[in-house]
Amino acid sequence: MKIYGDVQSGNCLKVKFLAEHLNLKYEWVETDLLNGETRSEEFLLKNPFGQVPIVEFDDGRVIAQSNGILRFLARGTDLLPSDVFLQAKVDEWLFWEQYSHEPYIAVSMFQMFYLKKKKEERELWRVERGEKALDLLNQHLSNHDWLVGDKLTIADIALFAYTHRCYLGGFQLEERLSVRSWLNRCHEELKVNTDTIT
Numbered sequence: 001m002k003i004y005g006d007v008q009s010g011n012c013l014k015v016k017f018l019a020e021h022l023n024l025k026y027e028w029v030e031t032d033l034l035n036g037e038t039r040s041e042e043f044l045l046k047n048p049f050g051q052v053p054i055v056e057f058d059d060g061r062v063i064a065q066s067n068g069i070l071r072f073l074a075r076g077t078d079l080l081p082s083d084v085f086l087q088a089k090v091d092e093w094l095f096w097e098q099y100s101h102e103p104y105i106a107v108s109m110f111q112m113f114y115l116k117k118k119k120e121e122r123e124l125w126r127v128e129r130g131e132k133a134l135d136l137l138n139q140h141l142s143n144h145d146w147l148v149g150d151k152l153t154i155a156d157i158a159l160f161a162y163t164h165r166c167y168l169g170g171f172q173l174e175e176r177l178s179v180r181s182w183l184n185r186c187h188e189e190l191k192v193n194t195d196t197i198t
Protein backbone atom coordinates (compact mmCIF):
# COMPACT_ATOMS: atom_id res chain seq x y z
CA MET A 1 0.00 0.00 0.00
CA LYS A 2 1.11 3.57 -0.62
CA ILE A 3 0.43 6.42 1.81
CA TYR A 4 0.44 9.84 0.15
CA GLY A 5 1.12 12.50 2.75
CA ASP A 6 3.12 15.43 4.01
CA VAL A 7 5.25 14.52 7.04
CA GLN A 8 4.51 17.86 8.68
CA SER A 9 0.74 17.33 8.56
CA GLY A 10 -0.94 15.83 11.62
CA ASN A 11 -3.70 14.32 9.48
CA CYS A 12 -1.01 12.46 7.53
CA LEU A 13 1.02 11.57 10.64
CA LYS A 14 -2.04 9.82 12.12
CA VAL A 15 -1.90 7.30 9.29
CA LYS A 16 1.89 6.93 9.54
CA PHE A 17 1.75 6.34 13.33
CA LEU A 18 -0.96 3.72 12.91
CA ALA A 19 0.80 1.91 10.04
CA GLU A 20 4.03 1.77 12.03
CA HIS A 21 2.30 0.67 15.23
CA LEU A 22 0.62 -2.18 13.36
CA ASN A 23 3.78 -3.02 11.40
CA LEU A 24 1.95 -2.57 8.11
CA LYS A 25 4.05 -2.60 4.98
CA TYR A 26 3.74 0.70 3.16
CA GLU A 27 5.52 3.09 0.86
CA TRP A 28 5.37 6.75 1.90
CA VAL A 29 4.84 9.13 -1.03
CA GLU A 30 5.76 12.62 0.16
CA THR A 31 3.29 15.11 -1.32
CA ASP A 32 4.11 18.80 -1.31
CA LEU A 33 1.04 20.78 -0.22
CA LEU A 34 2.45 24.21 -0.84
CA ASN A 35 3.46 23.34 -4.39
CA GLY A 36 -0.08 22.25 -5.21
CA GLU A 37 0.74 18.55 -5.60
CA THR A 38 -2.63 17.60 -4.08
CA ARG A 39 -4.39 19.62 -6.77
CA SER A 40 -2.60 18.15 -9.81
CA GLU A 41 -4.73 16.38 -12.42
CA GLU A 42 -3.04 13.09 -11.57
CA PHE A 43 -3.68 13.43 -7.82
CA LEU A 44 -7.31 14.55 -8.29
CA LEU A 45 -7.97 11.32 -10.16
CA LYS A 46 -6.96 9.48 -6.99
CA ASN A 47 -8.74 11.84 -4.60
CA PRO A 48 -11.19 14.42 -5.96
CA PHE A 49 -11.10 16.13 -2.50
CA GLY A 50 -7.57 17.26 -3.43
CA GLN A 51 -6.14 16.49 -0.01
CA VAL A 52 -3.74 14.18 1.76
CA PRO A 53 -3.59 11.74 3.41
CA ILE A 54 -4.76 9.02 1.08
CA VAL A 55 -3.91 5.35 0.99
CA GLU A 56 -3.69 3.58 -2.34
CA PHE A 57 -3.82 -0.18 -2.39
CA ASP A 58 -2.02 -2.42 -4.88
CA ASP A 59 -5.26 -2.92 -6.85
CA GLY A 60 -5.51 0.88 -7.35
CA ARG A 61 -8.33 1.48 -4.90
CA VAL A 62 -7.98 4.59 -2.75
CA ILE A 63 -9.32 5.79 0.62
CA ALA A 64 -9.20 9.42 1.71
CA GLN A 65 -9.99 11.16 5.03
CA SER A 66 -7.52 10.51 7.82
CA ASN A 67 -9.96 9.23 10.42
CA GLY A 68 -11.77 7.03 7.89
CA ILE A 69 -8.39 5.56 6.94
CA LEU A 70 -7.59 4.90 10.62
CA ARG A 71 -10.91 3.12 11.03
CA PHE A 72 -10.30 0.97 7.97
CA LEU A 73 -6.72 0.01 8.78
CA ALA A 74 -7.41 -0.65 12.48
CA ARG A 75 -10.34 -2.99 11.93
CA GLY A 76 -9.85 -6.31 13.72
CA THR A 77 -7.19 -4.91 16.09
CA ASP A 78 -7.36 -3.60 19.66
CA LEU A 79 -7.04 -0.09 18.28
CA LEU A 80 -10.70 -0.27 17.21
CA PRO A 81 -12.69 -2.13 19.88
CA SER A 82 -15.01 -4.85 18.60
CA ASP A 83 -17.70 -3.81 21.09
CA VAL A 84 -20.05 -1.58 19.07
CA PHE A 85 -20.74 0.78 21.95
CA LEU A 86 -17.02 1.37 22.48
CA GLN A 87 -16.63 1.79 18.72
CA ALA A 88 -19.26 4.53 18.86
CA LYS A 89 -17.31 6.19 21.69
CA VAL A 90 -14.21 6.07 19.47
CA ASP A 91 -16.24 7.66 16.68
CA GLU A 92 -17.35 10.45 19.03
CA TRP A 93 -13.72 11.49 19.41
CA LEU A 94 -12.93 11.04 15.70
CA PHE A 95 -15.78 13.34 14.68
CA TRP A 96 -15.03 15.79 17.49
CA GLU A 97 -11.41 15.95 16.39
CA GLN A 98 -12.40 16.92 12.86
CA TYR A 99 -15.00 19.50 13.85
CA SER A 100 -13.85 20.96 17.17
CA HIS A 101 -10.10 20.44 17.41
CA GLU A 102 -8.39 20.16 14.01
CA PRO A 103 -9.96 23.28 12.43
CA TYR A 104 -8.54 25.42 15.25
CA ILE A 105 -5.29 23.75 16.30
CA ALA A 106 -4.20 22.48 12.89
CA VAL A 107 -5.18 25.61 11.00
CA SER A 108 -3.32 27.81 13.53
CA MET A 109 -0.32 25.54 13.02
CA PHE A 110 -0.69 25.88 9.26
CA GLN A 111 -0.75 29.66 9.54
CA MET A 112 2.36 29.80 11.71
CA PHE A 113 4.37 26.88 10.39
CA TYR A 114 3.65 26.98 6.66
CA LEU A 115 2.59 30.60 6.14
CA LYS A 116 5.18 31.90 8.66
CA LYS A 117 2.69 34.12 10.49
CA LYS A 118 3.64 35.35 13.95
CA LYS A 119 1.79 34.04 17.00
CA GLU A 120 -0.01 37.36 17.42
CA GLU A 121 -1.18 37.27 13.79
CA ARG A 122 -3.31 34.17 14.40
CA GLU A 123 -7.10 34.56 14.21
CA LEU A 124 -8.34 35.20 17.75
CA TRP A 125 -11.65 33.35 17.37
CA ARG A 126 -9.80 30.30 16.13
CA VAL A 127 -7.27 30.44 18.94
CA GLU A 128 -10.05 30.68 21.54
CA ARG A 129 -11.73 27.57 20.17
CA GLY A 130 -8.42 25.73 20.06
CA GLU A 131 -7.78 26.61 23.71
CA LYS A 132 -11.27 25.36 24.59
CA ALA A 133 -10.64 22.07 22.78
CA LEU A 134 -7.41 21.55 24.72
CA ASP A 135 -9.21 22.34 27.99
CA LEU A 136 -11.90 19.79 27.18
CA LEU A 137 -9.27 17.19 26.41
CA ASN A 138 -7.49 17.97 29.67
CA GLN A 139 -10.73 17.68 31.61
CA HIS A 140 -11.54 14.26 30.13
CA LEU A 141 -8.02 12.98 30.70
CA SER A 142 -7.96 14.14 34.31
CA ASN A 143 -9.87 10.96 35.17
CA HIS A 144 -9.13 8.69 32.20
CA ASP A 145 -5.80 7.26 31.05
CA TRP A 146 -7.05 6.82 27.47
CA LEU A 147 -9.80 8.53 25.52
CA VAL A 148 -11.88 5.36 25.27
CA GLY A 149 -11.70 2.27 27.45
CA ASP A 150 -8.48 1.20 29.14
CA LYS A 151 -5.99 1.15 26.27
CA LEU A 152 -4.74 3.04 23.26
CA THR A 153 -7.25 3.28 20.39
CA ILE A 154 -7.40 5.18 17.12
CA ALA A 155 -9.20 7.94 19.07
CA ASP A 156 -5.91 8.57 20.91
CA ILE A 157 -3.90 8.40 17.69
CA ALA A 158 -6.23 10.88 15.96
CA LEU A 159 -6.06 13.38 18.83
CA PHE A 160 -2.37 12.82 19.51
CA ALA A 161 -1.36 13.85 15.98
CA TYR A 162 -2.04 17.57 16.30
CA THR A 163 -2.02 17.86 20.08
CA HIS A 164 1.57 16.70 20.48
CA ARG A 165 2.80 19.49 18.20
CA CYS A 166 0.25 22.15 19.11
CA TYR A 167 3.07 24.45 20.21
CA LEU A 168 3.73 24.96 16.48
CA GLY A 169 0.38 26.77 16.39
CA GLY A 170 1.19 28.85 19.46
CA PHE A 171 -0.69 26.65 21.98
CA GLN A 172 0.82 25.65 25.30
CA LEU A 173 0.39 22.61 27.48
CA GLU A 174 2.38 23.64 30.55
CA GLU A 175 -0.71 23.83 32.74
CA ARG A 176 -2.59 21.00 31.08
CA LEU A 177 -0.92 18.28 33.07
CA SER A 178 -3.38 15.53 32.20
CA VAL A 179 -2.85 16.13 28.49
CA ARG A 180 0.92 16.02 29.03
CA SER A 181 0.74 12.69 30.90
CA TRP A 182 -1.50 11.24 28.20
CA LEU A 183 0.90 12.45 25.48
CA ASN A 184 3.69 10.61 27.29
CA ARG A 185 1.58 7.44 27.41
CA CYS A 186 0.90 7.80 23.68
CA HIS A 187 4.60 8.39 23.03
CA GLU A 188 5.47 5.21 24.89
CA GLU A 189 2.97 3.18 22.89
CA LEU A 190 3.69 4.74 19.52
CA LYS A 191 7.46 5.22 19.99
CA VAL A 192 7.26 8.66 18.44
CA ASN A 193 10.30 10.90 18.78
CA THR A 194 9.82 12.61 22.16
CA ASP A 195 11.54 15.86 21.31
CA THR A 196 8.25 17.09 19.86
CA ILE A 197 6.53 17.37 23.28
CA THR A 198 6.19 20.94 24.50
Ligand SMILES: N[C@@H](CCC(=O)N[C@@H](CS)C(=O)NCC(=O)O)C(=O)O
Nearest residue numbers: 009011033038051052053065066067
Ligand atom coordinates in the same frame (compact mmCIF):
# COMPACT_ATOMS: atom_id res chain seq x y z
N1 LIG B 1 -10.61 15.98 6.67
C1 LIG B 1 -9.40 15.66 5.97
C2 LIG B 1 -8.52 16.90 5.96
C3 LIG B 1 -7.31 16.69 5.10
C4 LIG B 1 -6.53 17.96 4.92
O1 LIG B 1 -6.93 19.06 5.34
N2 LIG B 1 -5.40 17.81 4.27
C5 LIG B 1 -4.55 18.94 4.05
C6 LIG B 1 -3.20 18.67 4.72
S1 LIG B 1 -3.39 18.52 6.45
C7 LIG B 1 -4.30 19.08 2.55
O2 LIG B 1 -4.12 18.09 1.85
N3 LIG B 1 -4.29 20.31 2.06
C8 LIG B 1 -3.97 20.56 0.70
C9 LIG B 1 -5.06 21.21 -0.06
O3 LIG B 1 -6.16 21.40 0.51
O4 LIG B 1 -4.81 21.55 -1.21
C10 LIG B 1 -8.67 14.49 6.63
O5 LIG B 1 -8.84 14.29 7.83
O6 LIG B 1 -7.95 13.76 5.93
